Amino acid sequence: xxxxxxxxxxxxxxxxxxxxxxxxxxxxxxxxxxxxxxxxxxxxxxxxxxxxxxxxxxxxxxxxxxxxxxxxxxxxxxxxxxxxxxxxxxxxxxxxxxxxxxxxxxxxxxxxxxxxxxxxxxxxxxxxxxxxxxxxxxxxxxxxxxxxxxxxxxxxxxxxxxxxxxxxxxxxxxxxxxxxxxxxxxxxxxxxxxxxxxxxxxxxxxxxxxxxxxxxxxxxxxxxxxxxxxxxxxxxxxxxxxxxxxxxxxxxxxxxxxxxxxxxxxxxxxxxxxxxxxxxxxxxxxxxxxx
Numbered sequence: 001x002x003x004x005x006x007x008x009x010x011x012x013x014x015x016x017x018x019x020x021x022x023x024x025x026x027x028x029x030x031x032x033x034x035x036x037x038x039x040x041x042x043x044x045x046x047x048x049x050x051x052x053x054x055x056x057x058x059x060x061x062x063x064x065x066x067x068x069x070x071x072x073x074x075x076x077x078x079x080x081x082x083x084x085x086x087x088x089x090x091x092x093x094x095x096x097x098x099x100x101x102x103x104x105x106x107x108x109x110x111x112x113x114x115x116x117x118x119x120x121x122x123x124x125x126x127x128x129x130x131x132x133x134x135x136x137x138x139x140x141x142x143x144x145x146x147x148x149x150x151x152x153x154x155x156x157x158x159x160x161x162x163x164x165x166x167x168x169x170x171x172x173x174x175x176x177x178x179x180x181x182x183x184x185x186x187x188x189x190x191x192x193x194x195x196x197x198x199x200x201x202x203x204x205x206x207x208x209x210x211x212x213x214x215x216x217x218x219x220x221x222x223x224x225x226x227x228x229x230x231x232x233x234x235x236x237x238x239x240x241x242x243x244x245x246x247x248x249x250x251x252x253x254x255x256x257x258x259x260x261x262x263x264x265x266x267x268x269x270x271x272x273x274x275x276x277x278x279x280x281x282x283x284x285x286x287x288x289x290x291x
Contacts, residue, residue, distance in 0.1 A: 009167040012150045020229040027145035032142040033062060036135035041129045043197075047270040053117055061132075064109030065102045066092070072101010076242055077232050099140070099221075106132070123270055126207040126261070130268060133213030134193045134291050140186035140217065148179040155181075155227040176227045185220040189213065205255050205265030214254025218247040 014022045037058055044051055073096040074082035074089050110132060114125040126267050147153045151166045155176025163174025193209055225243045239262040 004161040006162070006164045006177075007167055008148075008151060008164045008177075010149055010151070015153050023146075025143075028142040028146040028149075030097060032139035033058065036061075036139060036259055039135050039138075040131065049121060049123065049270070053121065056117070057113060060109045060113050061106065064105040065124025066097075068105020068108075069097035069099065072098030072104065076101065076246065078079070083146035093164035100243070100250075103250065106136070124206065124266075126210060126257075126265075127268075127270060130206065130209040131197070133210050134190060134197060137186050137213060137217060141183045141190065144179045144183035144186065148177065148183070152179075153231065154229065156229055158227075175229070178224050178228050181224050182220065185224070186217065189216050190218075192216075201269050202267075204268035205261040205288075206268045207261030209270060211254050211256075211261055214250050215258060216254075218250040218254065222251065223248040268290035 010024075012023050012025065014024060014027065016022070037054065040057065041051065041054060043049070044054065070089065070092055074099055078096075107129075110128050111125060114123070114128055118124060118128070138271060144153075151168045154164065154166060155178040157163075157173050158176045159174075160176070162177065164177040165174050189212075194214060196204065196212075222244050225241055225247075228241070228243070230236050230241060232242070259281050
């Protein structure tokens with residue numbers, strides 16, 4: 001066995017308080033949302049969006065992510081079991097979240113958020129998704145690091161020097177640390193998108209960042225799935241596993257959005273329409289309706 005092989009035996013629980021367990025996965029989830037909150041605060045300040053929208057945005061994202069990811073796992077990977085035991089869909093503490101379900105729910109949540117706040121504050125669905133893709137790429141990095149700490153969602157046996165032996169699962173041979181492969185891919189995507197936002201935004205079109213996000217993230221997921229162990233038994237006989245099948249529509253959507261944004265997209269930088277003020281102060285007797 002290679003001298004660089006990593007024997008992975010990390011306890012996923014950081015510490016316990018009675019029956020309450022504080023896990024790395026939960027901690028990384030909280031860190032992802034916290035950093036995302038402050039990144040959006042930077043976006044809003046730069047483009048003069050009221051900071052009062054940050055809290056409703058955060059609540060919408062948390063609810064959409066958790067509900068969508070849980071339903072995605074239950075319906076995409078174990079539908080027979082959960083449809084027969086629907087109350088267990090609520091047992092989120094037992095684990096089971098699917099990123100594709102979270103992605104679908106986020107799209108719906110951001111459509112609602114844009115419908116509710118966008119017209120008043122002059123932003124569109126693609127505008128918010130361009131910026132959300134940046135934070136979601138970073139969140140993907142933290143979530144996959146949480147999977148690594150849980151010793152879950154890893155790959156097939158490997159002879160590569162960086163293989164991990166996941167001792168807590170009784171593994172005896174090195175496996176591909178696909179959690180790290182995905183985490184580093186998402187981190188690189190986050191860096192790229194943030195660079196484009198900070199340095200190239202005035203030259204970009206609306207939807208370009210979102211298109212790149214969908215295309216790159218789900219393409220990376222699609223190809224890494226080839227070296228993952230099946231997550232559920234029915235995947236063993238499939239040419240493409242469930243993760244790959246669910247990634248294809250997102251890859252296609254990313255390519256279409258990117259092409260549309262380049263050819264017909266509006267400027268990516270939000271233009272604030274300032275209210276026109278009169279040249280002279282109206283007399284005090286004027287009605288307030290003139291403002």
